[in-house]
Amino acid sequence: MPSSKKLAHFLSSAALCTAGVAVLGFGMSTDWAEAVLDCAPIDSGEFSGSSSLQIGLFNGTETKIACPRIDKLGVKVPVFDRLAKLGSAPVILHTLVVILLALALLGSAGSILVTLYNSFSNPYQTYMGPVGLYTCSGLSVCVASLALILYVSNAYLGEMFQTLVKADEANVKLKDPQITLQVGFFLLIPYISVNLLAILVVYLYVHAAYTRRKEQEKPTEDAPKEIMMY
Template sequence: MILHGLCVFLLALCLLCSVLSILISFYNSVSNPYETFMGPIGVYVCSSTSACLSLLVLIIFVLNITVTTMAEELVPSIETIASVLLTNKTSQMQVGYFLVIPYMVLSLGAILLIYLYEHTAYTHRREQERPTEDAPKEIMMY
């Protein structure tokens, strides 16, 4: 039961990190280009924290379902059905569990997108700093 609570808490932290990543991206896109809030580092940190926590949730939840006997102990603990005899005990993952996987992929995609944008902007700035390297030598002499 504690591991389920931990999974819910970690998923709430994932959601908070995603909201922070979105807010940082929106603020940086509408603010002055020379004044950004944490720049791309903020998006990197929030998105990577979110992706790592969601991976941790996936692992903890699977271990909790397969290794522990939490489901077998939970059903008899309900007072109205205490006299139930459990047979064919199985646990299965539902849609909510598998929706964490695209969430993790999208968080990693955000990191990749910001990295590619920063790399392209850096390459463009470097090309603008050296405009005369490709010019003919006769033009550079004057």
């Protein structure tokens, strides 16, 4: 029967990983960014219109005011469909972000299974031991961090919002995008944090168990050689 200390550490780690899945799952379903861009007809130099977008990973909405000439309110934005129309770097980066987040969820699922298994078993010398948790949660942290970087790069440097607007209306000029990251993006930070904490909780238990085992072996190692001969 596992000790209460071991149960507490591994079940706490499993709970943290489960919380991370819930946080990331919600984050992937809500808005990630909004942007307002000045807009003008392609044959005009007067930027009197605007396009406002609020998007998640998969869908969003757009409001166009005189962009280029007709107002459109609350138009649905299928993010992948629009980005794919122009087939440029933004759709590649956005696809990578979604794939990385899916891998993060898969890693978290692996972490939950490993920690629950370790709560009632003792497979320390196999990949299903603590090293399995370190691997799965470490993978989740790395890919989520990379997704965060790629999304920011796509939004600010990759002209993702300009691509979304021009995919629906090619005859416009755009400038001065004002981009604001939303809750879905920022939920990556607590997701990364809880996975790091899940690793720390198990590491503290493993380190304490290792230290205790070494202390138990110490009297034998320190015994006089004369005694050890008998």
